Amino acid sequence: MSHRIVVGYDDSGSAKSALEFAMNLTKTQGGSIVVAHVLEWSPYSFLTPTELEERHMRRREELERANAALLAPLVESLKDSGVAISTALKYGHISETLCEIATQEGADQIVVGRTGSSGLSSRLFGSVAGSLAQSAPVPVTIVP
């Protein structure tokens, strides 16, 4: 059976640990990795008329920036690792979108870093790792 792991990735240290963990797992078990980056977005937010007008342009810029600054260098640095790596870049609610990506890619595991922030915001709104643990369609590994 070929394993496929979705790794929730951003520029944090814990995301790097999560990717490392997934790499080691894939090296021993075989399979492939989908590096997924989600840009936080709600279709129910409120924008000014000028923001509406520019939204399409901004979206394109944001996608290009995320790809150029985050995903492309990562894929480049891992191309000699011997592990098959693809990327996914989406807008949406972070944990929900990671679940959607896992379903679409037919992944059998999601790996995310625990941001480690025990701050006020995660207490109020819940962490990505926490909500994934509750709602993911496949097993979730949370890497400290």
Add this chain to the structure above:
Amino acid sequence: MNRLSKVAALAAPALMAASAPVLAQSIDQTINDGFASATGWFVSFIFSPFPGTSFPWIVAWLVVAATVFTVYFGLIQFRAFPHSISLVKGDYSDPNDAGEVSHFQALATALSGTVGLGNIAGVAVAVGIGGPGATFWMILAGLMGMASKFTECTLGVKYRNEYADGTVSGGPMYYMTKGFAERGIPAGKFMAVLFSVFCILGALGGGNMFQANQAHAQISNVVGDFPGWITGIVFAVIVFAVIVGGLKSIASVTEKVVPFMGVLYVLTALVILLMNYDMIGWAFGQIFAGAFTGLGVAGGMVGALIQGFKRAAFSNEAGVGSAAIAHAAVRTKEPITEGFVSLLEPFIDTVVICTMTALVIIITGQLVSDPATGMYLLDEGASTIQTVNDNKGVALTSAAFSSAFGWFQYVLAIAVILFAFSTMISWSYYGLKAWTFLFGEGKGKELTFKVIFCIFVVIGASASLGPVIDFSDAAIFAMAVVNIMALYFLMPIVKGEMDSYLSRLKSGEIKKFH
């Protein structure tokens, strides 16, 4: 003792105020007189009645248009209502388009441009002149206006300009030029220019001066009387910081707070209605009876009808063309879907929020009636109904709400300021789009308009309500004259889009994503 201290409390500020503001008041007076005489001819043209009647032709123009669209599209506002709600919920949005402007966002932004003083002060003006019966005509105008909004917003999306850098521009001036050319109708460009001129006036009037004026009225209602130009300058500086200085934080805070204020307003109105639940039946009785008899108000039934229709159009802007500019940025392959979404706007704005205001004013007994006959008593001059403490406009709404909850006048003051501000930001954008359509894009040209816009904030806050409201109405309705004419020419295009979409929806070709 108690009485003495009250007199002292009243006298002290009066004494302090007596010396300084003589000069200030005369600035206000000069601005007011100059403004009234400069705009009078325009106002009297727009509101001139049919010969031999007192019925303004412009009101008939709006009513006829809304009726024509309602019939032509087969009561689309009721047929498509459930589908409109699923569109706003995002049931039909492609997840791969996440990050683009959603239906909800386009609707919310357009609503924050229309929900505002029209709903609070405008309704008070309508009920104050036309009596409770004006509410009936206002609701009817709101329901029919949904079809006008549907038509213009579909066209706004269909004929928008999409530029290479990813930005979009849409609105009546674009469907007038492109749509008319496509159908081989001449004069599209001429109408677009005319519309743009009126849109600039509307942006300066209803979208700016009326807002500044009523915001000042509300502030001085809470803190005591002071010259309007002071409020005007403060507002102008903040508006300038946002639209010229690009101070996005103020605008985005407003955009986020305004919807909550709207919800709070409706909830408070509902609580007041529930507290007086035994009077709701009576209030609706007043509304229906007044709609057809006038209950002795100035102008009788026709007076109630004119006020209801005027204030509804001013509040929800259906047929005016402004919403077509706001809705144009949505990401959709089907322009008609934005039409469906936009028809919720007059419903929320007029049928829900305006009706709440009217009911609260009626139920809390702000209008003075003769206990013997049940007829409303008129002021001297017999043009408006007597109100408790002689409140007008936003002060009337404020008095109605705070008769139930004393603290609500402070909430309302904040709400009015925020509503006024968000409406100004929206209209500065509509005006700017018209301005750049006329004069072309460019930093210098845009700055010129923005500076003019800020100057009018000061004028609006200084002038008295009468001339401001007259000019605001006239400018906004002048937009509707041109826009509705264009809608008549282009409505077959909307019909084609609608029939095609509805049949594909029925056959299952258009699917839900969620």
